[in-house]
Amino acid sequence: xxxxSIKNVLKKNxxxxxxxxxYVFFTIMTGGNMFTPSNVTSLIxxxxxxxILGVGMLMCMLTGGNIDLSxxxxxxxxxxxxxxxxxxxxxxxxxxxxxxxxxxxxYGAILGFLIAYLRIPPWxxxxxxxxxxxxxxxxxxxxxxxxxxxxxFPPELLGIFSGRIFESAWGTLNxxxxxxxxxxxxxxxxxNISTRANKVKKGYQADxxxxxxxxxxxxxxxxxxLAYQLAMDGGIPVVLIWIIAVLxxxxxxxxxxxxxxxxxxxGGNAETARLSGINxxxxxxxxxxxxxxxxxxxxxxxxxxxxxANSFAGQNFEMDAIAACIVxxxxxxxxxxxxxxxxxxxxxxxxxxxxxxxxxIDQDWxxxxxxxxxxxxxxxxxxxxxxxxxQ
Amino acid sequence: MAKVLLEMKSITKTxxxxxxxxxxxxxxxxxxxxxxVGENGAGKSTLMNVLSGIYPYGTYEGDIVYDGExxxxxxxxxxxxxxxxxxxxxxxxxxxxxxxxxxxxxxxQGSKWCIDWNKTYAEADKYLEMVGLEDSSKTLIKxxxxxxxQLVEIAKALAKHAKLLILDEPTSSLNETDSRALLDLMxxxxxxxxxxxIISHKxxxxxxxxxxxxxxxxxxxxxxxxxxxxDISESRIIKGMVGREITDxxxxxxxxxxxxxxxxxxxxxxxxxxxxxxKVVDDVSINVRAGEVVGIYGLxxxxxxxxxxxxxxxxxxxxxxxxxxxRGEHVVLKSPKQAxxxxxxxxxxxxKGNGLVLTxxxxxxxxxxxxxxISKGSFIDKDKEYLVAEDYVQKLKTxxxxxxxxxxxxxxxxxxxVLLAKWMFADPDVLILDEPTRGIDVGAKYEIYCIINDxxxxxxxxxxxxxxLPEVIGMSDRIxxxxxxxxxxxxxxxxxTQENIMACIVKSGSEA
Numbered sequence: 082x083x084x085x086s087i088k089n090v091l092k093k094n095x096x097x098x099x100x101x102x103x104y105v106f107f108t109i110m111t112g113g114n115m116f117t118p119s120n121v122t123s124l125i126x127x128x129x130x131x132x133i134l135g136v137g138m139l140m141c142m143l144t145g146g147n148i149d150l151s152x153x154x155x156x157x158x159x160x161x162x163x164x165x166x167x168x169x170x171x172x173x174x175x176x177x178x179x180x181x182x183x184x185x186x187x188y189g190a191i192l193g194f195l196i197a198y199l200r201i202p203p204w205x206x207x208x209x210x211x212x213x214x215x216x217x218x219x220x221x222x223x224x225x226x227x228x229x230x231x232x233x234f235p236p237e238l239l240g241i242f243s244g245r246i247f248e249s250a251w252g253t254l255n256x257x258x259x260x261x262x263x264x265x266x267x268x269x270x271x272x273n274i275s276t277r278a279n280k281v282k283k284g285y286q287a288d289x290x291x292x293x294x295x296x297x298x299x300x301x302x303x304x305x306x307l308a309y310q311l312a313m314d315g316g317i318p319v320v321l322i323w324i325i326a327v328l329x330x331x332x333x334x335x336x337x338x339x340x341x342x343x344x345x346x347x348g349g350n351a352e353t354a355r356l357s358g359i360n361x362x363x364x365x366x367x368x369x370x371x372x373x374x375x376x377x378x379x380x381x382x383x384x385x386x387x388x389x390a391n392s393f394a395g396q397n398f399e400m401d402a403i404a405a406c407i408v409x410x411x412x413x414x415x416x417x418x419x420x421x422x423x424x425x426x427x428x429x430x431x432x433x434x435x436x437x438x439x440x441x442i443d444q445d446w447x448x449x450x451x452x453x454x455x456x457x458x459x460x461x462x463x464x465x466x467x468x469x470x471x472q
Numbered sequence: 473m474a475k476v477l478l479e480m481k482s483i484t485k486t487x488x489x490x491x492x493x494x495x496x497x498x499x500x501x502x503x504x505x506x507x508x509v510g511e512n513g514a515g516k517s518t519l520m521n522v523l524s525g526i527y528p529y530g531t532y533e534g535d536i537v538y539d540g541e542x543x544x545x546x547x548x549x550x551x552x553x554x555x556x557x558x559x560x561x562x563x564x565x566x567x568x569x570x571x572x573x574x575x576x577x578x579x580x581q582g583s584k585w586c587i588d589w590n591k592t593y594a595e596a597d598k599y600l601e602m603v604g605l606e607d608s609s610k611t612l613i614k615x616x617x618x619x620x621x622q623l624v625e626i627a628k629a630l631a632k633h634a635k636l637l638i639l640d641e642p643t644s645s646l647n648e649t650d651s652r653a654l655l656d657l658m659x660x661x662x663x664x665x666x667x668x669x670i671i672s673h674k675x676x677x678x679x680x681x682x683x684x685x686x687x688x689x690x691x692x693x694x695x696x697x698x699x700x701x702x703d704i705s706e707s708r709i710i711k712g713m714v715g716r717e718i719t720d721x722x723x724x725x726x727x728x729x730x731x732x733x734x735x736x737x738x739x740x741x742x743x744x745x746x747x748x749x750x751k752v753v754d755d756v757s758i759n760v761r762a763g764e765v766v767g768i769y770g771l772x773x774x775x776x777x778x779x780x781x782x783x784x785x786x787x788x789x790x791x792x793x794x795x796x797x798x799r800g801e802h803v804v805l806k807s808p809k810q811a812x813x814x815x816x817x818x819x820x821x822x823x824k825g826n827g828l829v830l831t832x833x834x835x836x837x838x839x840x841x842x843x844x845x846i847s848k849g850s851f852i853d854k855d856k857e858y859l860v861a862e863d864y865v866q867k868l869k870t871x872x873x874x875x876x877x878x879x880x881x882x883x884x885x886x887x888x889x890v891l892l893a894k895w896m897f898a899d900p901d902v903l904i905l906d907e908p909t910r911g912i913d914v915g916a917k918y919e920i921y922c923i924i925n926d927x928x929x930x931x932x933x934x935x936x937x938x939x940x941l942p943e944v945i946g947m948s949d950r951i952x953x954x955x956x957x958x959x960x961x962x963x964x965x966x967x968x969t970q971e972n973i974m975a976c977i978v979k980s981g982s983e984a
Binding site for chain 2: 279283285286337338339346349350352354355356357358360417
């Protein structure tokens with residue numbers, strides 16, 4: 082039977098625990114510097130793109146371990162397009178946004194068609210985009226600007242993807258932020274308790290009450306601490322709203338909808354999926370269309386954060402997204418993986434990045450550590466699965 | 473009395489929580505064919521894995537005495553050095569390599585650094601001749617049929633200088649002709665002094681080939697029968713396997729009214745998807761009525777699966793022509809999705825390959841073909857899903873701790889039940905069951921037959937495709953016989969015997 086034990090809880094949440102331990106470790110090693118409001122904010126802002134692209138990559142990987150190598154270059158390309166439209170051609174902001182999304186949809190549709198219907202292996206089809214969009218983006222930027230970068234974006238465009246909501250001065254307590262934090266914490270508690278109550282009522286196996294309370298206390302603490310930190314640094318970053326929105330929407334899609342189930346099934350066994358009436362090609366098509374649209378969002382977020390579009394934007398973003406998924410326990414063969422897992426994976430890498438940077442450790446060493454963490458996560462995953470099988 | 477070649481004494485093997493083998497004793501004499509029979513999960517394969525060193529010395533208790541000495545095998549290489557070679561159920565040949573390359577894989581001929589290809593192929597041809605395979609050793613594996621591939625496996629074993637050959641379900645993927653050829657080859661090898669252990673579910677084959685039969689049940693050896701002195705009929709073996717006598721292997725259907733024609737296929741022709749000029753289904757016309765169980769008997773490769781899959785939303789083949797009439801109306805089904813919506817279900821013969829998602833739970837597999845029934849809009853009602861899965865587990869008596877169990881962890885019979893549950897939940901009018909009892913044990917077979925009867929009772933039309941004659945005759949109301957892409961006969965089950973069905977096939981073969 083599905084027994085509840087401390088060991089199982091630890092085993093299931095090993096990445097979350099690793100994240101907390103590593104965060105505390107870096108907080109100590111940096112003399113508390115890691116835990117200051119401004120560093121908490123910058124952790125979110127710096128890694129925003131990983132969460133957004135990680136979600137898109139998760140959807141691709143679910144369909145059978147497929148990846149998209151073109152996202153980093155496409156971020157650069159879309160930044161250039163947005164810059165040309167908004168800054169050079171003075172297209173108004175709503176129309177700029179519509180146009181960039183349209184470009185994203187067109188690319189996604191072409192890519193999806195090549196992969197799903199012409200059956201070109203994803204890594205080859207997207208390798209082409211990886212090469213071409215970097216070149217295209219750079220050429221566009223060079224042709225319109227001497228510095229091969231476009232800045233001076235209109236503030237209303239930047240405001241949609243960067244800055245704070247209800248901004249207050251640094252060091253003062255931002256009231257709306259605290260209020261939203263409390264509402265968020267209350268919502269989490271309500272969801273935890275009502276989920277358990279529902280299970281108990283219907284006689285399903287439910288976690289012990291003590292565990293649910295403990296889990297809720299921990300989650301409330303994290304949310305309130307985060308809210309306080311953000312409140313002391315001027316308020317909630319706009320990107321956090323985008324991140325939460327994307328995570329919640331895709332969390333629901335993957336966990337609760339038939340569409341999510343179709344993605345998992347195609348990755349689990351494509352032939353079974355086909356004979357069960359699932360349109361495999363459409364699923365693959367959607368995965369890559371979706372990836373391109375999310376890449377547009379990531380591109381706008383990155384452009385807004387720097388206030389400029391430049392030719393080296395988005396470098397290695399595809400690798401960051403893939404790494405977040407892998408560390409977060411998404412199967413490299415498809416068929417299993419969760420949004421929450423990916424989030425933990427992305428946060429883990431983000432924390433390592435920031436912590437080591439704050440300790441002034443050389444970039445090369447950071448890369449070595451990240452590589453080791455990636456490998457360790459996969460090895461751990463495989464070993465723990467082997468252990469389960471033997472029982 | 474011949475010399476005892478192998479003796480396994482008091483073998484006990486425990487996995488965490490389960491005693492897979494409990495004090496097992498097995499004696500094999502030199503030059504005999506010894507059959508191991510038992511239900512799935514009884515411990516036959518575990519025993520052979522102990523013998524061949526897959527479970528190394530030290531992980532089990534008891535002794536293996538081989539050729540007069542106690543052996544401590546730490547891996548397969550150790551046992552192969554002694555001449556114990558195991559041929560697994562799933563063929564382990566590499567399709568894009570030649571027969572010769574496959575035969576000497578890991579045992580390459582020539583010097584340490586350089587393979588001597590002339591020697592490889594010469595040696596290979598020598599062993600191929602011994603097993604009676606006429607193809608050149610330079611043929612690619614993918615270009616020969618499974619029957620010949622099985623012969624290559626045996627040749628490969630001979631090339632390793634095998635003295636004791638273990639064959640795990642050697643005929644499970646072969647048709648009757650190839651099976652017979654293989655069994656005859658075993659007899660020939662025996663006459664040349666080879667000792668063999670065969671694991672098989674096909675009891676008629678066991679009776680045909682074995683000198684001794686050891687029955688394994690629940691991790692223990694129950695009895696050993698000697699063909700020379702005892703009755704080794706199928707019913708006698710079954711009695712030993714299940715611990716009771718199954719008087720009726722096929723449950724009877726009582727008073728099931730047979731209604732109107734539910735589905736009819738006329739002049740159905742299908743071409744091979746890769747070899748576009750090859751007809752795999754040739755002008756086939758069949759029908760099935762409500763409440764009726766129709767059997768389609770044919771040897772493997774006769775076109776049965778191709779027929780079923782092409783009807784099921786054209787999921788196989790190209791250039792499909794013919795008419796499909798469902799409930800009296802012409803329909804055109806272009807995808808499995810449309811076929812499911814029209815009330816068809818195809819329960820595949822290959823449950824692991826294209827029937828189930830092994831890494832998913834029983835729950836998600838059960839609802840897969842009819843997700844809409846448990847969803848509001850796009851949102852899955854997980855409570856409902858749980859209840860549906862639970863309901864089918866109870867109805868079909870699937871053995872599992874919970875519906876959250878991964879299907880990959882279930883035994884073959886229970887996997888088959890989940891597969892049936894999946895398609896029953898899709899609520900079809902016509903179910904096409906392709907080899908519904910392949911590779912599952914006698915007890916589970918009986919339960920599957922009961923489910924088929926229940927479906928017929930509920931007014932469904934059931935088509936059972938099978939290459940087991942007793943099954944087709946025992947379960948069907950009416951039987952179609954298929955051979956070489958064509959329907960070559962149709963008869964009522966009451967008139968059918970194994971002899972006149974085989975006669976149909978032989979007759980059609982001689983006409984062609």
